[in-house]
Structures are given as C-alpha cells and as structure tokens.
Amino acid sequence: MKVLITGGGGFVGSRLARTLLARGQLNGQPITSLVLTDQVTAAPELGADPRVQDRTGPLLEQCAALREEPFDGVFHLASAVSGECELDFDLGMRSNLDSTRALLDSLRLAGVAAKKPTRLVFSSSVAVYGPDSSVAMPPLVADDTLPAPQTSYGVQKLVCEHLIADYTRKGFIDGRAARLMTVTVRPGKPNGAASSFFSGIIREPLAGVEAICPVNDQVSHPMSSPAKTVAGLIAIYEASREAFGGRLAMNLPALNVRVCDMLDALEEVAGSAVRARVRFERDDRIAGIVANWPTGATATRAAKLGLKADESFADIIRQYIADCAKSPNADRALKGMAH
Amino acid sequence: MKVLITGGGGFVGSRLARTLLARGQLNGQPITSLVLTDQVTAAPELGADPRVQDRTGPLLEQCAALREEPFDGVFHLASAVSGECELDFDLGMRSNLDSTRALLDSLRLAGVAAKKPTRLVFSSSVAVYGPDSSVAMPPLVADDTLPAPQTSYGVQKLVCEHLIADYTRKGFIDGRAARLMTVTVRPGKPNGAASSFFSGIIREPLAGVEAICPVNDQVSHPMSSPAKTVAGLIAIYEASREAFGGRLAMNLPALNVRVCDMLDALEEVAGSAVRARVRFERDDRIAGIVANWPTGATATRAAKLGLKADESFADIIRQYIADCAKSPNADRALKGMAH
Numbered sequence: 072m073k074v075l076i077t078g079g080g081g082f083v084g085s086r087l088a089r090t091l092l093a094r095g096q097l098n099g100q101p102i103t104s105l106v107l108t109d110q111v112t113a114a115p116e117l118g119a120d121p122r123v124q125d126r127t128g129p130l131l132e133q134c135a136a137l138r139e140e141p142f143d144g145v146f147h148l149a150s151a152v153s154g155e156c157e158l159d160f161d162l163g164m165r166s167n168l169d170s171t172r173a174l175l176d177s178l179r180l181a182g183v184a185a186k187k188p189t190r191l192v193f194s195s196s197v198a199v200y201g202p203d204s205s206v207a208m209p210p211l212v213a214d215d216t217l218p219a220p221q222t223s224y225g226v227q228k229l230v231c232e233h234l235i236a237d238y239t240r241k242g243f244i245d246g247r248a249a250r251l252m253t254v255t256v257r258p259g260k261p262n263g264a265a266s267s268f269f270s271g272i273i274r275e276p277l278a279g280v281e282a283i284c285p286v287n288d289q290v291s292h293p294m295s296s297p298a299k300t301v302a303g304l305i306a307i308y309e310a311s312r313e314a315f316g317g318r319l320a321m322n323l324p325a326l327n328v329r330v331c332d333m334l335d336a337l338e339e340v341a342g343s344a345v346r347a348r349v350r351f352e353r354d355d356r357i358a359g360i361v362a363n364w365p366t367g368a369t370a371t372r373a374a375k376l377g378l379k380a381d382e383s384f385a386d387i388i389r390q391y392i393a394d395c396a397k398s399p400n401a402d403r404a405l406k407g408m409a410h
Numbered sequence: 411m412k413v414l415i416t417g418g419g420g421f422v423g424s425r426l427a428r429t430l431l432a433r434g435q436l437n438g439q440p441i442t443s444l445v446l447t448d449q450v451t452a453a454p455e456l457g458a459d460p461r462v463q464d465r466t467g468p469l470l471e472q473c474a475a476l477r478e479e480p481f482d483g484v485f486h487l488a489s490a491v492s493g494e495c496e497l498d499f500d501l502g503m504r505s506n507l508d509s510t511r512a513l514l515d516s517l518r519l520a521g522v523a524a525k526k527p528t529r530l531v532f533s534s535s536v537a538v539y540g541p542d543s544s545v546a547m548p549p550l551v552a553d554d555t556l557p558a559p560q561t562s563y564g565v566q567k568l569v570c571e572h573l574i575a576d577y578t579r580k581g582f583i584d585g586r587a588a589r590l591m592t593v594t595v596r597p598g599k600p601n602g603a604a605s606s607f608f609s610g611i612i613r614e615p616l617a618g619v620e621a622i623c624p625v626n627d628q629v630s631h632p633m634s635s636p637a638k639t640v641a642g643l644i645a646i647y648e649a650s651r652e653a654f655g656g657r658l659a660m661n662l663p664a665l666n667v668r669v670c671d672m673l674d675a676l677e678e679v680a681g682s683a684v685r686a687r688v689r690f691e692r693d694d695r696i697a698g699i700v701a702n703w704p705t706g707a708t709a710t711r712a713a714k715l716g717l718k719a720d721e722s723f724a725d726i727i728r729q730y731i732a733d734c735a736k737s738p739n740a741d742r743a744l745k746g747m748a749h
Contacts, residue, residue, distance in 0.1 A: 160580060205656030205711060206554045215545045217556050219658055226576040230569045237565040241499060317544030319558055372544060 072100040075142045077130050077174065078149035079107025082257055083194070085114050087146060087301045092120055097144060098309045106142070108133055109149065131165065134173035138180045145191040146304060147174060153198060153224035153360075154263035160223055167227035175234060179243035188239075192308045193248040195232050195320050197293055198225035201363045212293075212365040214322050214372050221363040236318035248320035249307050252295040252368060256391035258404065265360040269294065272330070273337055273388055276348035277395075279407030284330060285354035286361050293325030293368035296387040297394075299380065306376050316372055324380035326387070327367030336384035340392070341408050348407065411439040414481045416469050416513065417488035418446025421596055422533070424453050426485060426640045431459055436483060437648045445481070447472055448488065470504065473512035477519045484530040485643060486513060492537060492563035492699075493602035499562055506566035514573060518582035529584040531647045534571050534659050536591050536632055537564035540702045551632075551704040553661050553711050560702040575657035587659035588646045591634040591707060595730035597743065604699040608633065611669070612676055612727055615687035616734075618746030623669060624693030625700050632664030632707035635726040636733075638719065645715050655711055663719035665726070666706030675723035679731070680747050687746065 074097060078084040084107065091102055106124045107113045113125040126133060130149045149170065156163030171193075182188045201221035202208040209216060220226045228250075235246035257270040268285055269292060275282035295303070303323040307315065315321065328336075338346040370378065381387050395404040413436060417423040423446065430441055445463045446452045452464040465472060469488045488509065495502030510532075521527045540560035541547040548555060559565045567589075574585035596609040607624055608631060614621035634642070642662040646654065654660065667675075677685040709717065720726050734743040 203656035203658045205658050205660075215556050217554050217658075219656075220572070220576075221579075223576050223580070226572050230572055233559070233565050233569055237559070237562050240560075241562070317542035317558075319542045319544050319556075321544075 072097060072102055072143040073104040073106070073141070074102055075106045075108070075137075075145045077108050077145070077147045078194075079117075079125075080109030080111040080113050080127070081148060082259070083251075083254060083297065083300060084109065084146070084148045085117060086297050087148070087304060088113070088117050088123070090301050090305065092117070092122065097305070100143065130170040131173055134170070134177045137174070137177040141181045141185045142178070142189055144308060145174075145178065145189055146194075146308070147171065147191055148194045150194070150228075151224070152262055152264040153222050154265050154267070156224040156227065157222055157265075158263070163223045163227055167224065168230060171231045172234065175238050175244065179238060182244060188242055188245045190245040190308065191235065191247070192304055193231060193235050193246060194304070195228045195248045195250045196225065197250055197252050197322070197325070197365060197368055198222060199229040199232070199250065199320075200365045201225065208365060211327070211367045211369050212322070213369045214319070222360070232320040239318050245312065246318075247307050247310070247315050249303060250320050250322045251300055251303075252293040252323055252325040254297055254300050255294045255387060257297075258391070258395065258398075258400075265357055266292075268357065269333075272349050273333065273391065274404075276337065276345045277341060277392070277407050278404050279348070281348050281350060283350055283352045285352065285357040286330065287351065287353070288331040288334065289329055290361060291327060291329045291366040292361075293327050293365060294381070294384070294387065295323060295325060296381045296390050298390055299324065299378075303373065303378050306378055310376055314376060316375070321372045322368050322370040324370040324373050324378050325368040326380045326384060328384050333384050336388055339385050340388045345407055411436060411441055411482040412443040412445070412480070413441055414445045414447065414476075414484045416447050416484070416486045417533075418456075418464075419448030419450040419452050419466070420487060421598070422590075422593060422636065422639060423448065423485070423487045424456060425636050426487070426643060427452070427456050427462070429640050429644065431456070431461065436644070439482065469509040470512055473509070473516045476513070476516040480520045480524045481517070481528055483647060484513075484517065484528055485533075485647070486510065486530055487533045489533070489567075490563070491601055491603040492561050493604050493606075495563040495566065496561055496604075496699075497602075502562045502566055506563065507569060510570045511573065514577050514583065518577060521583060527578075527581055527584045529647065530574065530586070531643055532570060532574050532585060532587040533643070534567045534587045534589045535564065536589055536661070536664070536704055536707055537561060538568040538571070538589065538659075539704045540564065547704060550666070550706045550708050551661070552708045553658070561699070571659040578657050584651065585657075586646050586649070586654050588642060589659050589661045590639055590642075591632040591662055591664040593636055593639050594633045594726060596636075597730070597734065597737075604696055605631075607696065608672075611688050612672065612730065613743075615676065615684045616680060616731070616746050617743050618687070620687050620689060622689055622691045624691065624696040625669065626690065626692070627670040627673065628668055629700060630666060630668040630705040631700075632666050632704060633720070633723070633726065634662060634664060635720045635729050637729055638663065638717075642712065642717050645717055649715055653715060655714070660711045661707050661709040663709040663712050663717050664707040665719045665723060667723050672723050675727055678724050679727045684746055
C-alpha cells in the first residue's frame with residue numbers, strides 16, 4: 072500500500088514514519104511506498120529507506136499533483152503551530168485551512184477516480200477547547216465538550232475537523248480526526264508553540280542548560296509522549312468506522328499533570344541538580360494563552376479502542392532519555408545528567 | 411450610516427431591509443445608505459427607495475470591490491439553502507464558505523483602513539445541531555449544545571461561525587453569529603430547503619391549494635416568524651459585546667411546535683376546510699433529513715437580550731395572513747379562506 076504523511080519532516084511525522092517503516096504494514100497491508108511531504112527535508116535515515124519518497128515544499132503547492140496520485144492512506148499532520156498562527160494570521164489560514172481544503176479536494180478526486188474513498192487521519196488538537204464568556208470550560212475536557220477555541224490555530228483545527236466530517240459523510244474520503252494532547256518531551260530547540268516550555272523545562276535541564284518556566288508550578292495540562300501519540304494515530308487509522316464511532320473528532324489519551332508533578336518526575340529520574348536548572352519567570356503573554364487551555368482531558372472513545380495514556384510523567388521522561396541515547400546527539404542532549 | 415445586507419433579495423433579507431428603512435436608524439444612527447447584494451434583484455419597493463443601492467450578482471464576485479468601500483454595519487444573510495447544498499456540494503462550499511471568507515477578508519481590510527472593525531451579524535442556523543453516533547442530541551438544543559451538523563449546509567454555517575469568532579477575537583471585525591430557527595410562514599413557492607414543507611402546509615391550504623406533508627404529524631421543530639427573526643437580527647446588531655456574551659453563536663428564540671399543533675392552529679385561524687387541504691404522504695428523503703433535526707431549541711442568551719419567541723403558532727399564521735393582505739398577491743395567496 073501507498074501511504075502519505077503530510078508534515079513528514081516534523082517531530083511527530085518523522086516518528087510516525089519510522090514506526091510505520093519498522094512495522095512494515097498498516098492495517099495488515101504491506102507498506103510498499105511512503106511519501107513524506109513537508110517544508111523541510113525528511114530525516115536522513117528516512118530519506119535513505121527505499122520505500123520513502125521525500126517531497127519538500129509547501130503542501131498547498133503539492134496538492135494539485137495529488138489529484139492524479141491515489142493513496143491508500145493519509146496521515147495529515149502538516150500544520151503551522153499555535154504561536155506562529157497568532158503572529159501571522161494569514162500564514163495560519165493558508166497553512167492550516169487552505170492546505171487542508173486543497174488536500175481534501177485532491178483526495179476526493181483521486182478517491183472518486185479509484186472508486187474508493189481514501190482513509191485519512193487528521194491531527195487536530197486539544198487547542199480546540201477553551202472558555203468563552205458564554206460557556207465555562209470543564210476542568211477535564213471530554214470528547215463531547217463544546218469546543219470554544221481561543222486561538223486561530225484552534226479555530227483552524229476545529230474547522231478542518233468539521234470539513235473532514237462532511238467529506239466523510241459524503242463518501243469523498245474516510246476521515247478520522249484525532250485531537251492530540253501536548254506532545255512532550257519534544258527534542259531539539261523551542262518552537263513557536265506557546266506550549267513549547269512544557270518540553271523545554273525537561274529537555275534543557277537534562278542537557279545541562281537552564282530552563283525558564285513562564286507559568287506557575289500549579290498549572291496543569293494534558294500531555295502525551297511521542298510514542299503514545301503515534302500509537303494513537305495508527306490505532307485510529309486501523310479502527311473500523313463503527314469502532315471509531317461517529318464523525319466527530321476523538322480525544323487521544325492524556326496524562327493530566329501539573330508543572331510541579333513534571334518537575335518531581337524530573338528529579339525522580341535525573342536527580343535534584345537537574346531539577347534545580349528550572350527557573351520560574353512569569354511571561355504574561357504565554358501565561359495568558361495557557362490560562363485558556365484545558366487543565367486536563369479525558370478520552371472515553373479512545374479508551375474503547377484500547378488506547379491508554381502514559382502511566383506516569385517519569386515514564387515520559389525515561390522515553391525521552393532512551394530516545395536521546397539512540398541519537399547522534401546523545402552526548403549533548405543528556406549532558407546535564409550525572410551518570 | 412451605511413449598511414450592507416447580503417442576501418438582500420431573499421425573504422428574510424427583504425424583510426430586514428424594509429424594517430430598517432421604516433425605522434430609519436440602527437443603533438441610534440440614521441441609515442443614509444442601504445446596499446443590498448443578492449443573485450436576484452431587490453423587491454421593487456426597496457429598489458425605489460433613494461437610500462437603497464441594489465447590486466445583483468454572486469457575492470463572491472462582489473467582495474473584492476467591498477475592500478475599498480467601508481460599511482458601518484453588515485447583515486450577512488446570503489446563503490445557498492440546505493437542499494441545494496446536499497445536491498451540489500461545490501455550490502454550497504462556494505456560496506456559503508468561500509463567499510463568507512471573501513467577505514470577512516474584505517471587511518477586515520476596509521476596517522483596518524477605517525481604523526474601526528465593521529459590525530457584522532451572521533445568520534447561522536439551527537442546522538448546526540444534530541446527532542452523531544458518538545453523542546446524542548438533546549430534545550431541546552441550547553446555546554451550548556455540542557453542534558454535530560448532519561448536512562453540508564450545517565457544517566458550512568458552523569465553520570463560518572468559528573471564522574467570524576476568530577476574526578472578531580483578532581479585532582478584524584465585530585462579529586455576532588445568530589442561529590436562526592426555521593422561519594415560517596414563508597410566502598411564494600417551495601424552495602430547495604428540506605424544511606420548505608413547514609411553510610407549505612400552511613401557505614398552500616390558505617391559497618386553496620392542496621399541500622403534502624412529507625413527515626408524520628408528531629414531528630416537532632423549532633420555528634420563528636419572519637417578524638421575530640428580523641427583530642432578533644436587529645437586537646443582536648444593537649447589543650453591546652458584553653450583552654451579546656462571548657464569541658460563540660447564539661440561538662434566536664424558537665416556538666417549539668409539532669406538525670399537529672401547526673395544523674390545529676391553522677384550523678383555529680382559518681377553519682377546518684383549510685386544514686383538510688393538508689395530505690400526509692411520507693417522503694423518505696425529507697423525513698430522513700428531518701429526523702436528524704432538533705425537535706426544539708432554547709435561547710437563554712437571546713432571552714437576556716429581551717428577545718422572545720412567538721406566543722403561539724396561531725400568531726405566526728395571523729402574521730402571515732396580515733402580510734399577505736398587504737401584498738399585491740392577496741387575492742391569490744388567501745384564496746382558500748372562507749371570508
């Protein structure tokens with residue numbers, strides 16, 4: 072089978088690609104071709120796999136060609152992140168809304184020509200939730216909580232969820248939207264996402280670098296490790312429509328933790344000297360955005376698919392350390408650890 | 411002040427235009443110019459008013475020019491109806507989504523140039539609600555009920571609600587989305603809306619013509635008279651942002667009635683011979699669509715603005731008869747009445 076990952080050069084996209092290549096199959100079908108699209112080049116080890124085609128460039132510009140190229144399955148992860156979309160409204164609309172619309176229209180045409188709707192998993196986000204002055208946000212957001220996005224990114228994700236639901240209802244695609252929790256611990260450098268510090272306060276201290284936490288330590292948030300997130304995307308792809316249940320988006324499982332719990336876990340795994348590298352310095356802009364985010368999430372529908380949250384934040388940190396240990400950057404990434 | 415009504419040639423748009431011209435002001439400002447855009451020409455008496463400019467043609471094509479033409483207020487009512495959007499998906503996306511997006515972008519540019527966000531009222535619809543296999547629909551849908559649209563029309567309305575909320579959050583416009591209930595009794599001929607029969611079973615018998623009801627008489631639905639609907643749009647325009655409450659869409663008040671209640675009211679107002687002109691003949695396509703619609707609605711936020719539903723369906727019928735009596739078609743429209 073032929074699979075497309077948009078955003079295949081990104082962190083979650085790369086990990087999904089590695090996982091799919093290692094499995095060799097999806098839903099019981101051997102993966103013979105894996106196309107990665109992204110603004111950035113795919114990771115070298117992915118590009119070296121004979122099954123992989125790496126296509127660099129804006130998704131919007133690549134969509135027209137996709138009309139003539141049928142795929143069996145698509146993971147649509149490409150997205151401008153929340154911080155970028157707040158700073159540049161038009162970028163967000165183009166990258167997140169127009170590109171998705173163009174992708175859906177291409178898949179529709181290709182699917183009609185192939186007489187089979189293409190299966191698509193879309194990475195929506197917990198950012199669709201928020202408080203509005205007309206409606207409170209519950210402490211734990213559920214699959215059926217009323218979305219009230221507080222950012223352009225959240226609005227664009229929610230709009231795409233509903234377009235995907237309608238293209239699915241019409242039989243143009245077989246779409247499933249999964250709301251990703253905040254994926255932690257992300258490697259590399261801080262990105263434009265307002266949630267970037269949730270990774271930073273773990274990643275930087277492990278690398279021996281001071282990290283600044285822009286919110287207080289009682290802030291709670293729904294998190295997921297990269298491995299659990301990728302496992303969720305694959306399980307949602309492989310679910311039958313009946314098991315997926317309806318056309319509305321589904322929450323992926325979350326571990327709901329406070330910043331202080333995260334730092335306790337960091338100390339447990341890496342010691343008090345590492346934890347001591349986190350300094351609290353409030354950033355009103357970030358704290359204001361985060362104040363509108365859910366403090367936790369439930370995932371009833373995902374649980375019915377057998378999906379579970381990470382067991383503890385210490386597990387999430389251990390997963391990050393194990394991943395780093397396998398990478399060429401291991402020395403630098405884990406420089407702050409005593410052993 | 412200068413006001414734009416998109417869909418100003420339609421039934422609700424024309425009535426809103428007449429009401430605004432008769433009031434002469436909106437939010438205390440004299441209306442000096444009223445621009446009506448629509449695919450069809452404005453009603454002759456509207457076109458004859460010196461304050462009115464009638465612009466016929468697709469809204470999408472008119473939007474570019476609107477960038478250079480600031481308006482103080484906009485009522486965005488233009489829309490392809492539900493039945494049309496089900497039959498022609500691309501028409502619905504173009505008329506309801508692309509046109510709204512183009513309008514918002516034009517208003518944004520004009521508003522930035524004028525250093526004042528344009529106030530906009532958008533006519534969304536009770537069609538945003540529905541059941542999904544993952545979530546039940548309550549018997550009465552409320553402002554904060556989770557939307558799960560079951561038609562492309564409903565999806566497009568919901569998507570526009572959220573885009574308007576985000577353009578408002580960004581300060582590009584001052585937008586307010588109002589979910590209209592099914593407006594009854596519509597004059598004229600049946601249109602492509604699946605809800606068309608709700609007017610037909612009153613209108614045709616009054617004109618001495620047999621009407622077919624495609625659903626059983628226990629079907630319940632949230633209704634509103636044209637006068638209450640127009641009053642709701644104006645009140646939402648005139649509300650302060652604080653009184654509107656939040657950025658999410660607001661239900662307009664509904665009279666929740668069953669088909670049998672409607673026919674009892676018809677008999678009360680016009681006699682049993684008129685009622686006898688309604689024949690029940692199930693249409694599976696229509697009945698299937700209607701089965702996914704709410705059986706009633708509440709409007710808590712609208713009530714806080716002082717808005718009320720019609721008192722009875724007999725009142726709604728009397729309003730229709732009084733409107734017909736003033737029209738040049740009175741003889742034909744009320745031919746079926748005994749007096």
